[in-house]
Amino acid sequence: MIAAHQLDARKKLGQHFLLDMNLIARVARQAGDLAGRHVVEVGPGPGGLTRALLDTDAQTVTAVEIDERASGAIAELACHFGGRLRLVEGDALAMDLASLAPAPRQVVANLPYNIGSPLLVAMLRQAAQWERLTLMFQLEVGERICAAPDTSAYGRLAVLAQFVATCELRLQVPPAAFVPPPKVWSAVVVITPHPNQPDAALFRAMERLTAAAFGQRRKMLRGSLKSVGGEALLARAGIEATRRAETLSVAEFETLAKLMASGQ
Secondary structure (H helix, E strand, O other): OOOOOOOOOOHHHOOOEEOOHHHHHHHHHOOOOOOOOEEEEEOOOOOHHHHHHHOOOOOEEEEEEOOHHHHHHHHHHHOOOOOOEEEEEOOHHHOOHHHHOOOOEEEEEEOOHHHHHHHHHHHHHOHHHOOEEEEEEEHHHHHHHHOOOOOOOOOHHHHHHHHHEEEEEEEEEOHHHEEOOOOOOEEEEEEEEOOOOOOHHHHHHHHHHHHHHHHOOOOEHHHHOHHHOHHHHHHHHOOOOOOEHHHOOHHHHHHHHHHHHHOO
């Protein structure tokens, strides 16, 4: 398939293809029982993970691909699966991914390295629409998503993800598993949205808050949060202005975001 479609992995697209079908099947299994589920896959490339997903009991798989060479490969694959596989061509960052498949829906994807973090944030904005997100990132990004407060990896991604979901780093994958091998290890992270989700205004407030707090993470909060309320906001929340962002729990960030969203 790679040879037929001249699918050499391209750095500018963040492409590293996972071709070991045993390992790919393990990745797919991290999503749990997919019976009756509608799965969205971003960046299928030559279709290794796509095949593994089609080998499950998923009702449909929707593959989103920006590379027209890979689109040709997926279109060819779709001919063999009786309508269970659908190709959507274009930039995933510009799409409403939840609109591509009916509920119950999940995302299972080996995300292109160059858009992994912004694509995750876009999915978190729609967390109420997803049953589960099973995503492969660079290991460093996976660790940042699952990090606990007061650790070096804890930052904006951890707060945004854990605000709306439980996050678990499940599987680490060595560089040699990919073609071409990246310089770093990768990891599969399973993100399961909470039953009760914040409204859009509260999530936007959390985005603004965490951008300010971790944009200048070495500063005390009274300085880093000056643009969103500073010491007055912290006083209303009962949080010491001399603390730094990485010491706050997700619950404390939520308290601040609720005050921001309510205009108090």
